[in-house]
Amino acid sequence: MLESLLPILIFxxxxxxxxxxxxxxxxxxxxxxxxxxxxxxLAAMPRRYLVDLHHVVARDKVMSNTHVATAGxxxxxxxxxxxxxxxxxxxxxxxGPILGGLLLLASAAMFVGSLFVAKRRRxxxxxxxxxxxxxxxxxxxxxxxxxxxxxxxxxxxLPAGTGSVILALAxxxxxVWGLGEMFFGMTWGGPMKHxxxxxxxxxxHRRPERFSTKGGEGNRSTGxxxxxxxxxxxxxxxxxxxxxxxxxLLGFDACVQCGRCEAMCPAFAAGQPxxxxxxxxxxxxxxxxxxxxxxxxxxxxGKPIGEHAGSPxxxxxxxxxxxxxxxxxxxxCTTCRACVEECPMMIEHVDAIVDxxxxxxxxxxxxxxxxxxxxDNLIATDNPGGFDPGSRMHWAADLDLPLMRDLGQVDVxxxxxxxxxxxRNQRTLRALVKVLRAAGVDFAxxxxxxxxxxxxxxxxxDEATFQSLAKRNxxxxxxxxxxxxxxxxxxxxxxxxxxxxxxxGPDVNANWEVRHHSTYIAExxxxxxxxxxxxxxxxxxxxxxxxxxxxxxxxxxxxNVLKALGIEVAEMQRSGFRSRCCGGGGGAPIIxxxxxxxxxxxxxxxxxxxGAELVAVGCPQCTxxxxxxxxxxxxVRDIAELVADALVEPPADAGSxxxxxxxxxxxxxxxxxxxxxxx
Amino acid sequence: MRPExxxxxxxxxxxxxxxxxxxxxxxxxxxxxxxRGVELALALxxxxxxxxxxxxxxxxxxxxxxxYLGMGIPALTLIEQPPGADVIPALAARLNEAGAQxxxxxxxxxxxxxxxxxxxxxxxxxxxxxVGGLAAVEKVENGVATLLQALPRGQRRRLQVRLPAxxxxxxxxxxxxxxxxxxxxxxxxxxxSAVVEWDEVQAEWSVAPARKRPKxxxxxxxxxxxxxxxxxxxxxxxxxxxxxxDVTPEQGAEAIFKLLKDEGVLR
Numbered sequence: 001m002l003e004s005l006l007p008i009l010i011f012x013x014x015x016x017x018x019x020x021x022x023x024x025x026x027x028x029x030x031x032x033x034x035x036x037x038x039x040x041x042l043a044a045m046p047r048r049y050l051v052d053l054h055h056v057v058a059r060d061k062v063m064s065n066t067h068v069a070t071a072g073x074x075x076x077x078x079x080x081x082x083x084x085x086x087x088x089x090x091x092x093x094x095x096g097p098i099l100g101g102l103l104l105l106a107s108a109a110m111f112v113g114s115l116f117v118a119k120r121r122r123x124x125x126x127x128x129x130x131x132x133x134x135x136x137x138x139x140x141x142x143x144x145x146x147x148x149x150x151x152x153x154x155x156x157x158l159p160a161g162t163g164s165v166i167l168a169l170a171x172x173x174x175x176v177w178g179l180g181e182m183f184f185g186m187t188w189g190g191p192m193k194h195x196x197x198x199x200x201x202x203x204x205h206r207r208p209e210r211f212s213t214k215g216g217e218g219n220r221s222t223g224x225x226x227x228x229x230x231x232x233x234x235x236x237x238x239x240x241x242x243x244x245x246x247x248x249l250l251g252f253d254a255c256v257q258c259g260r261c262e263a264m265c266p267a268f269a270a271g272q273p274x275x276x277x278x279x280x281x282x283x284x285x286x287x288x289x290x291x292x293x294x295x296x297x298x299x300x301x302g303k304p305i306g307e308h309a310g311s312p313x314x315x316x317x318x319x320x321x322x323x324x325x326x327x328x329x330x331x332x333c334t335t336c337r338a339c340v341e342e343c344p345m346m347i348e349h350v351d352a353i354v355d356x357x358x359x360x361x362x363x364x365x366x367x368x369x370x371x372x373x374x375x376d377n378l379i380a381t382d383n384p385g386g387f388d389p390g391s392r393m394h395w396a397a398d399l400d401l402p403l404m405r406d407l408g409q410v411d412v413x414x415x416x417x418x419x420x421x422x423x424r425n426q427r428t429l430r431a432l433v434k435v436l437r438a439a440g441v442d443f444a445x446x447x448x449x450x451x452x453x454x455x456x457x458x459x460x461x462d463e464a465t466f467q468s469l470a471k472r473n474x475x476x477x478x479x480x481x482x483x484x485x486x487x488x489x490x491x492x493x494x495x496x497x498x499x500x501x502x503x504x505g506p507d508v509n510a511n512w513e514v515r516h517h518s519t520y521i522a523e524x525x526x527x528x529x530x531x532x533x534x535x536x537x538x539x540x541x542x543x544x545x546x547x548x549x550x551x552x553x554x555x556x557x558x559x560n561v562l563k564a565l566g567i568e569v570a571e572m573q574r575s576g577f578r579s580r581c582c583g584g585g586g587g588a589p590i591i592x593x594x595x596x597x598x599x600x601x602x603x604x605x606x607x608x609x610x611g612a613e614l615v616a617v618g619c620p621q622c623t624x625x626x627x628x629x630x631x632x633x634x635x636v637r638d639i640a641e642l643v644a645d646a647l648v649e650p651p652a653d654a655g656s657x658x659x660x661x662x663x664x665x666x667x668x669x670x671x672x673x674x675x676x677x678x679x
Numbered sequence: 680m681r682p683e684x685x686x687x688x689x690x691x692x693x694x695x696x697x698x699x700x701x702x703x704x705x706x707x708x709x710x711x712x713x714x715r716g717v718e719l720a721l722a723l724x725x726x727x728x729x730x731x732x733x734x735x736x737x738x739x740x741x742x743x744x745x746x747y748l749g750m751g752i753p754a755l756t757l758i759e760q761p762p763g764a765d766v767i768p769a770l771a772a773r774l775n776e777a778g779a780q781x782x783x784x785x786x787x788x789x790x791x792x793x794x795x796x797x798x799x800x801x802x803x804x805x806x807x808x809x810v811g812g813l814a815a816v817e818k819v820e821n822g823v824a825t826l827l828q829a830l831p832r833g834q835r836r837r838l839q840v841r842l843p844a845x846x847x848x849x850x851x852x853x854x855x856x857x858x859x860x861x862x863x864x865x866x867x868x869x870x871x872s873a874v875v876e877w878d879e880v881q882a883e884w885s886v887a888p889a890r891k892r893p894k895x896x897x898x899x900x901x902x903x904x905x906x907x908x909x910x911x912x913x914x915x916x917x918x919x920x921x922x923x924x925d926v927t928p929e930q931g932a933e934a935i936f937k938l939l940k941d942e943g944v945l946r
Binding site for chain 1: 701703704706708749750751856857858859860861862864865
């Protein structure tokens with residue numbers, strides 16, 4: 001009886017799965033077109049899964065082994081089951097025992113894996129979604145156990161008629177449950193959807209350059225993608241779920257609701273109304289249409305579940321009342337990328353948030369808080385504070401800084417950033433200038449020709465102002481010749497390095513060598529051009545700026561500089577790629593969405609827990625945010641300041657004074673005599 | 680003209696726009712007061728908005744005018760006038776022709792002559808009443824508008840004025856909403872030609888950048904921080920001013936001349 005029933009069950013489950021898949025694909029295709037190399041993506045998919053995705057999953061060893069056993073067991077068992085039970089190869093003379101044996105092995109592995117899944121679900125961490133996910137281990141066990149037991153008679157291990165009809169029916173029922181969850185649920189929206197959507201998401205990812213290839217590591221692809229502003233018909237950002245590109249919608253559907261993003265999100269921890277996992281689930285709700293009542297994870301802090309609903313062509317953010325998501329959810333994000341870094345499904349949360357912010361700013365003119373004022377200032381004065389652009393160099397009136405305009409060609413172009421208007425950051429800049437001079441670096445600044453890099457405008461969704469600033473900065477920079485740009489602002493660093501290139505145009509190359517000052521100081525030290533006094537202070541910890549670390553992968557250089565200073569870094573629990581944001585990115589301090597606590601307070605608490613008396617930073621935003629915390633025991637110093645304080649005069653034979661240093665440099669001789677550049 | 684129709688349906692509102700100038704960088708922008716005027720008009724119920732700008736059509740002014748469109752307005756009318764033209768006849772003709780009931784303008788332009796005279800000259804020419812320093816339009820009923828006028832130190836005065844009328848707004852009115860790129864780019868600037876009358880008086884003027892005006896120092900003789908705080912927070916006192924009633928223009932001028940000499944403004 002079972003021999004005839006099994007193929008029917010298997011193939012009807014497969015047929016239903018195919019119908020579900022078509023329906024799901026149609027949901028994704030509501031999105032805007034995107035240029036994706038489909039075949040190459042599909043070919044790269046196994047590697048992306050086995051290497052890149054696994055690399056993220058493997059940060060949790062137990063879970064990664066569980067997933068290998070369960071998922072590997074399932075894929076093998078499913079294929080073998082179709083061959084053995086579906087096509088009846090199990091009874092063939094030659095292949096039968098081999099295939100059947102393998103099937104037993106695979107289903108056993110899957111069963112063991114599902115035991116671990118069940119164990120984790122017994123007292124699940126708060127970040128995991130409950131609801132349908134709670135039945136998943138049982139479904140996995142039903143599938144694996146029933147397949148295992150049903151295969152035993154086929155192999156002749158048990159005689160064909162063992163047990164009663166009731167037992168056979170019970171097994172068949174368990175198999176139906178298992179097939180329903182694993183095949184039918186995979187494409188009809190059950191928890192197993194993540195496998196189907198996830199595999200295609202990896203294949204058609206919007207940032208294919210993120211993934212490693214056989215040749216080497218993947219690139220960090222973190223720069224936001226530019227909007228086409230020349231085409232008046234091209235939409236400005238995302239208003240409705242169907243305004244996302246189809247592969248973004250596919251990406252949202254891939255979410256496994258593991259909540260690693262929510263565990264890392266600084267805004268969520270601060271009680272601001274953002275939860276990256278819920279946001280992605282809301283996009284899934286919007287794509288299919290309906291309300292968020294079925295969501296079984298933690299909500300946005302302070303926003304009960306069940307009050308929001310949306311549809312594929314309805315607005316995501318309502319001008320009045322509620323729609324799918326409230327605007328303050330989108331504006332709570334600091335764009336720190338902790339969620340993207342943690343996401344095992346490689347979902348791009350920050351891209352989606354900025355896409356939606358773009359619509360709010362560019363179409364609705366609804367940038368909250370001080371956002372509108374800052375954008376107006378950027379348009380009118382090229383800096384967010386509305387200061388006179390002619391006063392950009394006032395902080396350095398006594399430093400006699402060489403100007404690019406006078407020199408035309410130098411080794412290092414020092415990009416100062418908007419910190420020039422901030423008295424705290426001026427101390428960092430002065431320290432950096434002192435260090436560069438001590439090392440005899442041939443450098444110059446743009447002076448009043450410099451403008452805001454456009455970072456804040458872009459993260460606030462004002463792509464038009466960003467591109468305007470960027471294009472003018474590119475025009476200025478392309479007049480001059482330099483080997484690299486050095487800056488103490490990771491935000492400018494990121495934008496100059498990763499986001500200007502796209503805007504260069506046919507005859508303007510906007511790809512420069514850009515270095516953060518910590519990287520450059522580390523290089524100077526290694527080249528023997530800097531000499532330090534031994535460190536006499538107390539214990540020091542280091543705070544990784546998001547835009548230096550997660551965005552650009554620079555974790556080592558700042559630590560090397562601190563090591564060179566003789567400092568042993570007492571690492572915070574969350575450091576390196578898991579560093580907690582200071583709360584200063586993405587225009588979050590400008591918008592200032594209220595929460596239960598402040599993000600920098602939490603970060604300074606981390607510093608305290610590390611037992612540090614001083615926290616070294618490498619970012620003007622981090623300095624401002626962390627120094628703004630009251631009642632702390634730790635001092636906040638920029639790496640440049642620590643280096644400048646520890647400087648000692650180089651040995652006498654290297655020459656003394658600035659002119660001597662300059663003369664010892666071959667690059668300085670190659671420089672033409674200073675002349676006025678007319679522009 | 681048509682009070683019956685207006686009671687039922689829409690109120691024709693015209694907002695006069697100028698090209699502003701950023702106080703720090705001098706870049707062209709939507710003028711702050713005019714943008715507040717647009718905001719005031721947008722807050723009116725059942726109003727039909729016409730945005731008018733009289734001036735030359737060039738790239739700089741277009742950018743600034745698009746700043747107003749970015750507030751969510753589909754189109755504005757540009758009455759083309761060359762630089763050096765007197766825009767009042769053209770504006771008056773256009774307002775008469777369009778049958779505007781309520782005309783909203785800023786107190787004064789941010790560049791050019793910036794005398795703040797335009798609304799007054801326009802009101803004189805049209806024979807309409809003018810209310811300055813408006814904070815809000817409370818309601819419009821039966822051709823009568825109830826207005827809230829801003830007075831110094833946060834005081835408000837409620838006024839009723841029969842339409843058509845001209846009102847001007849300053850910083851007391853609600854701040855203008857953000858100008859968004861999308862609507863600004865989509866909005867249309869409909870250019871219209873109009874009669875050109877040259878401003879012959881202005882042509883004879885010589886124009887120089889303004890110097891900062893000298894500011895009278897307030898000398899506070901205070902022993903304690905409390906006294907200094909009180910002095911800083913005190914109301915500006917009228918002090919030694921005098922009110923002249925029933926004097927001839929010559930006597931009035933004489934009094935002003937004497938005051939200016941006493942203050943050292945004229946030597």
